[in-house]
Amino acid sequence: xxxxxxxxxxxxxxxxxxxxxxxxxxxxxxxxxxxxxxxxxxxxxxxxxxxxxxxxxxxxxxxxxxxxxxxxxxxxxxxxxxxxxxxxxxxxxxxxxxxxxxxxxxxxxxxxxxxxxxxxxxxxxxxxxxxxxxxxxxxxxxxxxxxxxxxxxxxxxxxxxxxxxxxxxxxxxxxxxxxxxxxxxxxxxxxxxxxxxxxxxxxxxxxxxxxxxxxxxxxxxxxxxxxxxxxxxxxxxxxxxxxxxxxxxxxxxxxxxxxxxxxxxxxxxxxxxxxxxxxxxxxxxxxxxxxxxxxxxxxxxxxxx
Ligand SMILES: [Zn+2]
Numbered sequence: 001x002x003x004x005x006x007x008x009x010x011x012x013x014x015x016x017x018x019x020x021x022x023x024x025x026x027x028x029x030x031x032x033x034x035x036x037x038x039x040x041x042x043x044x045x046x047x048x049x050x051x052x053x054x055x056x057x058x059x060x061x062x063x064x065x066x067x068x069x070x071x072x073x074x075x076x077x078x079x080x081x082x083x084x085x086x087x088x089x090x091x092x093x094x095x096x097x098x099x100x101x102x103x104x105x106x107x108x109x110x111x112x113x114x115x116x117x118x119x120x121x122x123x124x125x126x127x128x129x130x131x132x133x134x135x136x137x138x139x140x141x142x143x144x145x146x147x148x149x150x151x152x153x154x155x156x157x158x159x160x161x162x163x164x165x166x167x168x169x170x171x172x173x174x175x176x177x178x179x180x181x182x183x184x185x186x187x188x189x190x191x192x193x194x195x196x197x198x199x200x201x202x203x204x205x206x207x208x209x210x211x212x213x214x215x216x217x218x219x220x221x222x223x224x225x226x227x228x229x230x231x232x233x234x235x236x237x238x239x240x241x242x243x244x245x246x247x248x249x250x251x252x253x254x255x256x257x258x259x260x261x262x263x264x265x266x267x268x269x270x271x272x273x274x275x276x277x278x279x280x281x282x283x284x285x286x287x288x289x290x291x292x293x294x295x296x297x298x299x300x301x302x303x304x305x
Pocket of ligand 1: 184
């Protein structure tokens with residue numbers, strides 16, 4: 001991140017991606033004031049997240065609780081912290097609205113080229129835990145997309161974790177996360193998530209999940225390609241922030257960090273090298289036809305050796 005840091009009201013501020021004063025999406029549902037959703041079971045059946053339960057471990061949570069659908073969120077009875085967002089958090093919410101709008105503009109254009117109509121997803125900003133059509137989820141799960149209600153769910157505390165625990169700072173790392181989840185929505189509209197859902201419980205389950213996740217990274221790169229072409233949003237160092245984030249949330253990087261060893265057969269999101277390669281491929285080509293990770297010829301051509 002070579003560009004100089006400037007100060008704004010005494011706080012260190014990284015100018016990064018150009019977003020201030022740009023159009024915002026109307027599809028953000030900000031439910032932070034409601035506080036945690038609570039509830040006993042915490043299992044997002046069918047939700048697709050950007051990171052795996054291993055991050056829960058890094059945040060001191062209990063990943064098995066998530067995988068077995070228990071534990072986690074504050075029960076309804078738990079005293080709720082008053083909703084008192086910091087100026088930084090409010091700024092992040094405005095940033096999310098601008099990035100979501102950018103993805104809407106890109107995907108309306110891409111779907112028109114496909115002779116289809118793009119249905120915009122909703123993005124829910126929650127605090128602590130949330131109830132979705134895919135089940136309850138806690139903030140420690142990381143952002144996720146629920147195909148059942150076509151909504152993206154994010155607790156902005158995830159960005160603090162991304163920056164501090166995973167070593168992926170910068171606003172374009174944050175934009176990459178949103179564009180990745182929007183990628184899952186695109187897959188839902190184009191029928192790819194259904195293909196992967198069908199593979200659940202089969203020996204292909206993990207391999208198909210990896211292909212879905214890498215395609216979502218490709219779609220994040222494709223968005224950056226078209227958004228920059230249309231609106232010159234990128235600043236020096238932005239792309240490096242996104243690629244660094246993709247590297248830091250690769251299955252191998254997370255497993256190494258959390259358990260000191262890597263189990264490739266358990267990968268559900270792809271290695272760091274794969275995630276970086278598919279983001280770069282989307283960014284370079286901007287061509288949706290070249291992102292078909294379910295096509296073996298394309299998949300093998302892009303995947304790092
Ligand atoms: Zn994902």
